[in-house]
Amino acid sequence: MPIKKHFINKGIQQCLVDEFLRSELDNSGYSGCSLQKTPMGTRITIRTSRPGLVIGKKGKKIKELTDAVKAKFNINVPTIDVDTIENPDLNAQIQAERIAYAINKGQNYRRATYSIIRRIVKSGARGVEVHISGKVTSQRARNQVFRSGVINKCGTPADEGVDKGVAHLTLKSGVLGIRVSIMSKDYLLPDYVEIRTGIFEEKIAPKEVTPEVDKFYQEDKNLPAIKDVDEEAQLVDDLFDEISDSKETILETDKDTLKKDEVFEGLNTPEEKLKEEKVEKEEEKPKKKKKSTRKKKTTKKSSKKASKKSDKEKEEVKEEKK
Numbered sequence: 001m002p003i004k005k006h007f008i009n010k011g012i013q014q015c016l017v018d019e020f021l022r023s024e025l026d027n028s029g030y031s032g033c034s035l036q037k038t039p040m041g042t043r044i045t046i047r048t049s050r051p052g053l054v055i056g057k058k059g060k061k062i063k064e065l066t067d068a069v070k071a072k073f074n075i076n077v078p079t080i081d082v083d084t085i086e087n088p089d090l091n092a093q094i095q096a097e098r099i100a101y102a103i104n105k106g107q108n109y110r111r112a113t114y115s116i117i118r119r120i121v122k123s124g125a126r127g128v129e130v131h132i133s134g135k136v137t138s139q140r141a142r143n144q145v146f147r148s149g150v151i152n153k154c155g156t157p158a159d160e161g162v163d164k165g166v167a168h169l170t171l172k173s174g175v176l177g178i179r180v181s182i183m184s185k186d187y188l189l190p191d192y193v194e195i196r197t198g199i200f201e202e203k204i205a206p207k208e209v210t211p212e213v214d215k216f217y218q219e220d221k222n223l224p225a226i227k228d229v230d231e232e233a234q235l236v237d238d239l240f241d242e243i244s245d246s247k248e249t250i251l252e253t254d255k256d257t258l259k260k261d262e263v264f265e266g267l268n269t270p271e272e273k274l275k276e277e278k279v280e281k282e283e284e285k286p287k288k289k290k291k292s293t294r295k296k297k298t299t300k301k302s303s304k305k306a307s308k309k310s311d312k313e314k315e316e317v318k319e320e321k322k
Helices: 004-025 051-055 058-072 093-102 109-122 158-161 211-215 225-243 256-265 271-285 293-321
Strands: 031-039 041-048 077-086 127-135 142-149 163-172 175-184
Touching: 004 109, 031 093, 041 051, 051 058, 051 077, 051 127, 058 077, 077 256, 093 163, 093 175, 109 127, 109 142, 158 163
Parallel strands: 041 077
Antiparallel strands: 031 041, 127 142, 127 175, 163 175
16 A cells, blocks of 8 residues: 555544544543554543543443444554543634534524633633624525634734534534634734843842951951941041042142142143143233224324424524525
8 A cells, every 4th residue: 555545544544533532422521532653552541621421430441432443443552542621712613612502402593603702702712703604594595603802814823823623413403513723822922022021230249257357357357347448448538528529628738648649640641731831822812902993083184284384493593594
């Protein structure tokens, strides 16, 4: 047998087993099954929300199922395991069967679907969508859609994050098909971004002085303790801050401080010295006086007066000579 046919036959066998178990375990919260081949035989795991109904009293029901599967599908040494579903409200297959069961009992399809949608949303689903197709109320078939929340319809989130379930129901008018799709909040979408807070707000604690260092420091009895020195240093820093805020005042009698200032003034950098020399030269330069129009007028008048005086003097000198 070729490999392609082998895998096709395996898929067909799994579908037939699934249909058989769904018909046998009706109204017991059956969600699905999976086949796994082992060296001892084939293991069939049944997912259900009511494991007690699947196992039966003293394992009677599960023994009947193993015998029926072995006889009908020619499976060597089948062993059935039951796996319970933790949150059945978020399982699409179970919810589809619940809607079908409620409509079969005579409940209105709108009321049944809305009650189950509310239960799904309360249990923590991101979005729900229910399709009911067939002869719902009249002789003409139609498709009714009920939605709540957000559901991805394409891409990997639609394949991985959306759970789908299908159930069928036979009525007098015809067959109804119910399709339920649920998207849970646990699945992280690719565009989800988490912003972290409080990373840079952590403060580093100050290092404490070890007692061994304190003992080594206190070997000389004349030296003060480290804690006392730290307290004195803090007091000095506080006093220095207060003095720097106030205006500096130097007493004339304090000659030592004046000498120190003179020494520090001599330690200026060459750049500072050049700046000081430029400032001194600018101060020494005399300011240029602006030429005024009034002075010109006065000079003209004075020159006229001087010429008149010189004429008078010449006339007087001539008269004296005569």
